[in-house]
Amino acid sequence: MDTPERSKVVTPISKFEDSPVFNFINNLSPIQPVKSVNAAQTFHSLSYASITSIFTSPHVNPQKELRSLLRHSFSELPKHETSSDNDNGHGLSVGEVQTIRPSGCTVKCSLNEANLDPPDECPDVSSDLAKSEPCDGGSPNHNITPFYIARSDLKWDVSLDKRKGLFLTQVDLQDKHDSEPNEEELTQCGWENLIGDDADNLLIFDPSTEADAFDGPNENSQENDVKLCNSFPSSLQSDVGDDVAEGLQLNVSFLPCPEEMNSVPDVDHIKEQVEMDQTPQIFLENFQNHSLTSDRNRKLDYGFTSGISIACKVEFQQQRGTRRRCLNFEVPGVPKMSLQSDSTSHNLISCPSDEEHPSVDSHPVPLRAGSPCMLPGIGLHLNTLAKTSRDKLLTRGAMLSGRRLISMPSSAGPLSPFTGQEHQDKSLSIQRDLELPGNEIQDLMIVQNDASEVPALTNGEDLRPISPKKKRRKSEIGSESDSCKRCNCKKSQCLKLYCECFAAGVFCVEPCSCQGCFNKPIHQEKVLTTRKQIESRNPIAFAPKVIRASEPSCDTGEDANKTPASARHKRGCNCKKSSCLKKYCECYQGGVGCSVSCRCEGCKNAFGRKDGISLLGDEEFDQEEEKNACEETDKSDEGQQNANIQTDIPQFPENMSQSAPTQDFRPPQTLAPPVGDSSQLESCTTLRNCDIPLPQCGKFGSLGKSILGDDTPAILRGNRSLISGVKASSPNRKRVSPPHIGTRLTPNHKGGRKLILKSIPSFPSLNTDVNSENPMK
DNA sequence: GAGTTTGAAACT
DNA sequence: CAGTTTCAAACTC
Secondary structure: OOOHHHHHHHHHHHOHHHOHHHHHHHHOOOOOOOOOOOHHHHHHHHHHHHHHHHHHOOOOOHHHHHHHHHHOOHHHOOOOOOOOOOOOOOOOOOOEEEEEOOOOOEEEEEOOHHHHOOOOOOOOHHHHHHHOOOOOEOOOOOOHHHHHHHHHHHHHHHHOOOOOOOOOOOHHHHHHHHHOOOHHHHHOOOHHHHHOOOHHHHHOOOHHHHHHHHHOOOOHHHHHHHHHOOOOOHHHHHHHOHHHHHHHHHHHOOOOOOOOOOOOOOHHHHHHHHHHOOOOHHHHHHHHHHHHOOHHHHHHHHHHHHOHHHHHHHHHHHHHOOOOOEOOOOEOOEOHHHHHHHHHHHOOOOOHHHHOOHHHHOOOOOEOOOOOOOOOOOOHHHHHHHHOOHHHHHHHHHOOOHHHHHHOOOOOOOOOOOOHHHHHHHHHHHHHOOOOOOOOHHHHOOOOOOHHHOHHHOOOOOOOOOOHHHHHHHHHHHHHHHOOOOOOOOOOOOOOOOOHHHHHOEOOOOOOOOOOOOOOHHHHHHHHHHHHHHHHHOOOOOOOOEEEEOOHHHHOOOOOOOOHHHEEEOOOOOOOOOOOOOOOOHHHHOOOEOOOOOOOOOOOOOOOOOOOOOOOOHHHHHHHHHHHHHHHHHHHHOOOOHHHHHHHOOOOOHHHHHOOHHHHHOOHHHHOOOOOOHHHHHHHHHHHHOOOOHHHHOOOOOHHHHHHOOOOOOOOOOOHHHHHHHHHHOOOOOOOOOOOOOOOOOHHHOOOOOEEEOOOOOOOOOOOOHHHHOOOO
């Protein structure tokens, strides 16, 4: 049911790297240190960082970014006013940005403080941050989050009509214009122009000054600004009005530039421009939405429109796979402090694949060489994802809450365009999902949250009255595909593998119904300790539960006939009563067939019995689930169609194993391209159109590669002993033979399967070599 | 929504 | 290492 629309939305993004926007971002020179609070410069940095992060922050979930952004309204301006000279000269400093307004009032815009602000119990975070070391890749010290915050602030200021007095003033801008009138160059709308010295000015806007500023000494400033920012769609400018339009420039400065600045709002024109520039569809849609917005909602639209770039970011981020809540555990070779340092700068845990991102290379992007590619939802989550039915995947776009947002790009992206009000509402909703960041959160959290806002969540108490079951239902309905499970732990404190969140290497979030949860950023230490303990017992405890054969097409060029059966549960199941036909069975849940590793009794796993009999492709799997669902429905309704029940029993001809659907099952498209790479984007795009479980595409978008093997954690990749270790450590230790051997499954078996993780462990093994984590490149 | 079932995880 | 207990998800009613 993948709608063309989806693909339509995604495809343009995949080409985004070719677009001027991308080039611009890619060409942006490292941001200069913001030692003196130069509002203009800072803002420029913000814009840059914000955008850059889109391309470089694999871990940041756009959805959450939005939350963060929304969260940090000026109403919650940071209390800290630390100097912004902490960033090792990369300009993306943590600190405040003073916005000098014409009126002389100073608005302090916190870039980082809000996020970096350590919880009360962790007052030394700042110092840690200050000590942060540059990360290996790109620009280590950029804390992107803050910029998001700043952007969000701007955005919300505008949308909430608080824009007056909240934006950076044009004072500097005007001054510069006076001193450096380079209007001609600027009007060329070259992206380079934006990057130039005046770029700062270009990105600065203070709606509040619209009246004053332009009446002031530099009446031309507005004009100049407009010209300078001619990248801003004319329609928007016209539509929203000059005052807002300028404000919008801040956020939409990267949009394709309509040739006619003063043209009447013309959605088609914009569309044309956008398409021409291969700009992500989101722009277009947003524009359209904008044009349709009533004046009454105009302000909101401003915010929304201004948030286009954010939305775009979201989309990009989604494409890149989000790993926002992944815990960043220590990785051998990567000292914790180092990570912290990195995180300090960026609070980002970059995936190896990210480093490959072209844009990243040239930027001071928050890359963390050697950082584990932590994907939320590894392990059981991932497995669940793998089995997600197509239909479920389709629904993901509608999900906005909880991890779904984190994982699935589509939720807030172009797929669900909404009006300004809707946007606000959603944003607010998202905001509610934020958690408190904890100490050294940078280590754990890809994206920081404002601690000040979620007091109630401190202990992991579920704030939502929704019962766990309800949530579960919800997730089943719409978010399961996004692999964003929500735990309901009551006694484990979410520090045991019982907890799906913990097992998946992600923090519990608001949607979780857990009680006494310690799987929160604020309890990082405990989480880490616990994790270590668990890993000491079982080094691969956090490894994906399902391992799958490498892609034949990639490795050998063989027929890429992938079926769920080509993957196997790392330990095998131990089902006694479920016949491996229920989700109780992890094999079944993971959409993989049982193998010799399984100790199940009466195995009827539709994906492949222990004895190697039937196999189900992705479609089969979906059908199977559907059938099961039907069975349930039938039972509840009439119970008359018992015949359907028989569908549970795998009656799969041998040839089914090679049925077309099998190819869909693998997360392939997603897999191959490195995160951040344009190809990856395309892959994601493909994923959206394919039947591949969503999780792999979105949340684990970057995962794809890992699945393919390149990114496979050392734990499993190239370390057969580890695989053996899996078995050894598994309850089934007695069984030594590799999974699915001798089965007539896929061609993969012939050539000696290369077992790889179906997903990257969100919690890389402590023993994992850092480099191995990033085999790519 | 409450209760039951199930099997993994944890414990002994 | 086997058996038992604990746990939370999956499932049923």
